[in-house]
Amino acid sequence: MRRLDIESDDRGFTLIEVLIASLLLAIILTGIGFFFMNIIKQSDVLDDRTRGMELARQGLEEIRTLDITSMPLGRTIPEDIDYFHRCFEISEVDPLYPSARNVRCVVYWLGAVGSDSISFSSIF
Numbered sequence: 001m002r003r004l005d006i007e008s009d010d011r012g013f014t015l016i017e018v019l020i021a022s023l024l025l026a027i028i029l030t031g032i033g034f035f036f037m038n039i040i041k042q043s044d045v046l047d048d049r050t051r052g053m054e055l056a057r058q059g060l061e062e063i064r065t066l067d068i069t070s071m072p073l074g075r076t077i078p079e080d081i082d083y084f085h086r087c088f089e090i091s092e093v094d095p096l097y098p099s100a101r102n103v104r105c106v107v108y109w110l111g112a113v114g115s116d117s118i119s120f121s122s123i124f
Contacts, residue, residue: 044112056120059105
């Protein structure tokens with residue numbers, strides 16, 4: 001008479017199962033890594049644009065305190081602030097208003113995704 005063992009055949013995972021599970025885990029972790037790298041890069045871009053806007057706004061506020069009519073027309077020499085560069089472009093508005101000036105503050109920089117710039121303008 002034969003004896004029947006009702007025990008299960010638990011020998012563990014096969015090598016193929018382990019390799020497939022490892023491959024799936026590697027694909028998932030790579031996707032998650034790229035997602036977080038993109039989030040970090042976009043955060044750096046947003047930080048740079050925010051800093052550029054602050055510098056442009058600050059530049060217009062600083063120039064507001066100066067006698068704009070005594071400033072020469074054209075573009076000023078760029079001012080370096082950290083890795084940002086700021087310059088002003090001053091032009092006439094209309095011959096009917098000889099003392100009015102259009103002032104454009106341009107801030108440019110080399111950031112996480114290449115060169116970028118932002119500008120604000122106002123009439124004084």
